[in-house]
Amino acid sequence: MNASSPQSRQPIDAAPILELKGITKRFPGVVALNNVDFDVRPGEVHALLGENGAGKSTLMKVLAGKHQANEGKIILGGQEMAFENPKHAKRAGVVLIHQEQSLVSEMTVAENIFLGSLPRKSFNRVDWRKLREDTNKILERLKCGFQHDDLVGSLSIAKKQMVEIGRALAFTPQVVVFDEPTASLTDHEKPVLYDVINSLCEQGVGIVYISHRMDEIFHLSHRISVLRDGEYTGTVNTADTNEDEITRMMIGRSLTLDHASKPTDFGDNMLEVRHLSVKRVFEDVSFNVRKGEIVGMYGLVGAGRSEVAETIFGLRKPSAGDVVLDGEVVNFRNSHDAVMSGVALVPEDRKDQGLILGMNCRDNMTLASLSSVSSLGFMTSAKEREVYDKYHQAMKIKTPSWRQKVGNLSGGNQQKIVIGKWLHTQPKLLILDEPTRGIDVGSKSEIHTLVKDLAKSGYAVLVISSEMPEVLGLSNRIIAMYDGRVTAEFDGDNVSEDALVQAITGMGKQAQAS
Amino acid sequence: MTSMKGFFRGRAKIQPIWVFVIALFIFFSVMSEYFLSFGNISNILVQTSTIGLIALGMTFVMINGNIDLSVGAILGLSASLAVGLQAISMTLAILAALVSGILLGALNGFVVWKTGVNAFIVTLGAMLGVRGLIFLYTGEQSFFAMNFAFADFGTSTIGPVPVLAIIFLICALIMHLVLTRTSHGRNTFAVGGNPEASIDAGIRLGRHMMINFIIVGFFAALAGVLLASQMGAATPNLGRDYELWVITAVVLGGTKLTGGYGSIVGTLGGVLAIGILRNGMNLMQVPAFYVLVILGAILISVLIIDKKLNAPSAKEVRI
Numbered sequence: 001m002n003a004s005s006p007q008s009r010q011p012i013d014a015a016p017i018l019e020l021k022g023i024t025k026r027f028p029g030v031v032a033l034n035n036v037d038f039d040v041r042p043g044e045v046h047a048l049l050g051e052n053g054a055g056k057s058t059l060m061k062v063l064a065g066k067h068q069a070n071e072g073k074i075i076l077g078g079q080e081m082a083f084e085n086p087k088h089a090k091r092a093g094v095v096l097i098h099q100e101q102s103l104v105s106e107m108t109v110a111e112n113i114f115l116g117s118l119p120r121k122s123f124n125r126v127d128w129r130k131l132r133e134d135t136n137k138i139l140e141r142l143k144c145g146f147q148h149d150d151l152v153g154s155l156s157i158a159k160k161q162m163v164e165i166g167r168a169l170a171f172t173p174q175v176v177v178f179d180e181p182t183a184s185l186t187d188h189e190k191p192v193l194y195d196v197i198n199s200l201c202e203q204g205v206g207i208v209y210i211s212h213r214m215d216e217i218f219h220l221s222h223r224i225s226v227l228r229d230g231e232y233t234g235t236v237n238t239a240d241t242n243e244d245e246i247t248r249m250m251i252g253r254s255l256t257l258d259h260a261s262k263p264t265d266f267g268d269n270m271l272e273v274r275h276l277s278v279k280r281v282f283e284d285v286s287f288n289v290r291k292g293e294i295v296g297m298y299g300l301v302g303a304g305r306s307e308v309a310e311t312i313f314g315l316r317k318p319s320a321g322d323v324v325l326d327g328e329v330v331n332f333r334n335s336h337d338a339v340m341s342g343v344a345l346v347p348e349d350r351k352d353q354g355l356i357l358g359m360n361c362r363d364n365m366t367l368a369s370l371s372s373v374s375s376l377g378f379m380t381s382a383k384e385r386e387v388y389d390k391y392h393q394a395m396k397i398k399t400p401s402w403r404q405k406v407g408n409l410s411g412g413n414q415q416k417i418v419i420g421k422w423l424h425t426q427p428k429l430l431i432l433d434e435p436t437r438g439i440d441v442g443s444k445s446e447i448h449t450l451v452k453d454l455a456k457s458g459y460a461v462l463v464i465s466s467e468m469p470e471v472l473g474l475s476n477r478i479i480a481m482y483d484g485r486v487t488a489e490f491d492g493d494n495v496s497e498d499a500l501v502q503a504i505t506g507m508g509k510q511a512q513a514s
Numbered sequence: 515m516t517s518m519k520g521f522f523r524g525r526a527k528i529q530p531i532w533v534f535v536i537a538l539f540i541f542f543s544v545m546s547e548y549f550l551s552f553g554n555i556s557n558i559l560v561q562t563s564t565i566g567l568i569a570l571g572m573t574f575v576m577i578n579g580n581i582d583l584s585v586g587a588i589l590g591l592s593a594s595l596a597v598g599l600q601a602i603s604m605t606l607a608i609l610a611a612l613v614s615g616i617l618l619g620a621l622n623g624f625v626v627w628k629t630g631v632n633a634f635i636v637t638l639g640a641m642l643g644v645r646g647l648i649f650l651y652t653g654e655q656s657f658f659a660m661n662f663a664f665a666d667f668g669t670s671t672i673g674p675v676p677v678l679a680i681i682f683l684i685c686a687l688i689m690h691l692v693l694t695r696t697s698h699g700r701n702t703f704a705v706g707g708n709p710e711a712s713i714d715a716g717i718r719l720g721r722h723m724m725i726n727f728i729i730v731g732f733f734a735a736l737a738g739v740l741l742a743s744q745m746g747a748a749t750p751n752l753g754r755d756y757e758l759w760v761i762t763a764v765v766l767g768g769t770k771l772t773g774g775y776g777s778i779v780g781t782l783g784g785v786l787a788i789g790i791l792r793n794g795m796n797l798m799q800v801p802a803f804y805v806l807v808i809l810g811a812i813l814i815s816v817l818i819i820d821k822k823l824n825a826p827s828a829k830e831v832r833i
Contacts, residue, residue, distance in 0.1 A: 315713065334718070335713050335714060335715075335716045336716045336717070336718050338716065339715070339716025340716065345714060347711075347714050352708070352710055352711070353708075353710045353711050353714050354711055354714060355708070355711055356703070356704050356707035356708045356711055356712070356774065357707070357708065358707045358774050358775055359703065359704065359707055359774075363700065363703075363704075367700075367704055367711075367712075367715045367717070368715040368716055368717075370697035370700060370701070371697065374696070374697050377696045377697055377698060378695050378696050378697075379695055379696065379697060379700065421715070
């Protein structure tokens with residue numbers, strides 16, 4: 001059998017290698033999982049879906065030994081197991097590949113793959129030759145373009161992920177769990193991951209694949225299981241289902257991107273970028289955003305999109321060109337000036353750049369506009385609460401109280417807090433960098449609606465995204481970037497997906513994806 | 515008017531250190547007949563006021579994600595200036611002492627801000643360098659205060675309460691309000707909690723960092739003046755190891771070395787815990803060296819308990 005084509009993903013008929021039966025997990029005050037069943041057959045990709053907070057991660061933590069279930073059984077290869085810790089589960093052949101990478105960047109690929117289990121010879125010395133040989137065997141299986149002695153810190157995110165997978169392979173696993181593996185990959189890099197997953201399947205490994213992205217799941221999986229609010233809602237064969245059905249199973253209603261509700265009334269230019277360049281990062285970038293308009297910026301990671309946004313926002317110094325805001329050449333020297341002049345940037349990485357995780361919801365919300373809730377440098381508690389309550393209600397943020405630390409919120413609610421923070425600064429220009437990355441389907445569509453409503457009420461909005469449906473569903477116009485240059489501009493309502501893919505992968509190059 | 519509860523809620527919950535302070539208080543009250551008296555309590559406040567004042571500023575610097583090791587040296591320089599310049603003018607001497615602290619703090623902050631070199635290294639250098647300046651200025655001599663008003667001030671009282679204790683408590687109150695109620699305080703937490711997100715929110719990191727170094731520099735200098743006044747003299751070695759006591763007090767009070775978390779209420783607890791322990795054991799005639807051993811052991815145990823208490827249990831439940 002050679003690489004299976006996406007259309008022929010018939011369910012694999014084999015006895016399950018792993019079974020979870022009636023798993024119940026309770027935390028103080030919350031039932032995270034209620035009587036959940038799940039199984040994996042050898043050589044299949046079993047996708048696990050559900051909104052954030054549906055219990056996917058908890059289920060996988062139970063499986064990998066991080067949590068212990070209150071009720072239920074884990075049966076691996078016909079034997080009932082009780083994993084006390086992740087190490088125990090790994091030895092038995094169940095490996096979890098994390099969303100967040102946990103590699104030591106100052107060490108080589110080989111050292112990372114065998115971290116904690118380096119081969120030894122007499123006197124406890126490291127057996128470097130065996131390490132090299134074992135690593136090369138694993139790298140052969142992964143078919144990736146790096147060497148055992150490359151420093152992990154010098155690799156791209158996609159390659160780092162390969163190292164992470166290599167680490168899993170070192171345990172000769174029977175079941176590998178991928179948790180959102182493509183969250184930080186570009187469309188370009190994904191096929192490499194798919195190949196690895198397919199070849200693992202061919203070697204008889206069972207794969208559990210957690211993702212929010214429908215296209216991937218339909219492309220990769222044989223079967224799909226869905227969790228909703230800690231309950232198991234069912235398993236279907238991928239070949240017999242469609243996105244609508246899955247969405248209904250996930251959120252209890254079907255959901256389509258509503259192209260019709262895009263904004264239509266545009267005013268004058270709010271932002272004009274003229275021949276903006278930053279040496280060795282991007283060159284000669286020009287575009288404009290009008291009041292009431294949503295402009296999408298589409299391109300691969302590394303094309304320079306976020307860097308353009310950062311330059312507009314004053315975080316990078318341009319080597320040439322001008323930024324014009326509301327008819328005035330501004331060229332901000334720092335973020336403070338940008339914020340004061342009415343530019344808001346919802347950054348790509350919520351947790352690292354957007355939020356103070358240890359602070360509560362209210363304090364994060366008012367962070368960019370403290371002067372509006374204080375007089376003579378002293379803050380007014382009541383005013384802060386007012387601001388918080390206003391956006392809390394307007395955006396339907398789900399938190400038990402304003403005192404909740406934002407670190408404890410789900411991705412969707414965190415993002416709403418970041419957006420709320422900026423709305424209160426009453427910006428003229430709102431820049432959103434990957435606004436729905438790692439956010440569940442329900443919150444995603446809420447954020448999309450919110451962005452469209454904001455544009456309709458007069459905001460100029462620039463959306464940077466790597467997800468084509470998002471760009472198509474939101475934008476009035478689309479600016480395509482490739483390798484630090486703007487390669488094309490499209491009308492958001494009349495653009496073919498092929499043309500877009502070509503524009504962001506370099507013109508002549510034909511798109512290889514399905 | 516704010517209710518008492520709202521007043522003390524601040525940013526952090528009641529610090530475990532206060533439970534410890536109360537336990538110590540009860541323990542020594544039982545163990546020593548001399549401990550529980552108005553005289554002794556105000557004595558503790560006076561003894562801790564030097565470290566306490568610096569700790570107030572250090573709390574800001576540490577919440578901000580930095581540290582200042584030069585406070586002991588700044589205290590020494592300030593004390594020498596305050597006594598040494600008295601021949602010219604009393605007011606000028608005190609002013610010069612305070613300004614030296616502010617300038618050195620500003621210099622620390624400026625270097626950390628503009629070069630991005632770790633504050634630990636920058637202020638370690640400042641600690642050595644400033645101590646050198648003291649020796650240059652004093653020629654290794656101790657200065658004695660000739661001005662009686664100055665020498666009396668440090669031991670004076672208002673009613674029955676020592677002035678130094680009053681100054682310390684008022685400063686603590688002011689700094690508590692600055693930390694919890696002003697935008698500078700809020701931004702101090704934000705910058706320490708996540709510098710990148712703070713930049714994204716348009717907060718001027720450098721400015722807040724510098725202000726906090728100036729604050730701690732000022733308090734170190736103020737502590738130097740008050741200590742010199744209390745002793746009626748300044749020695750070139752004054753303030754040695756003070757940075758360690760101050761950091762110990764702040765950390766005992768629950769402020770995180772990594773920044774983004776802490777409170778003045780906690781720091782006050784940390785300062786008092788050290789003060790009560792030293793005073794109480796002294797009254798019980800425990801030899802001074804044991805006191806150091808016990809304090810070291812307590813510092814580590816309190817942090818272990820804190821870690822156990824604040825283990826991430828709530829994190830598992832996501833809303």
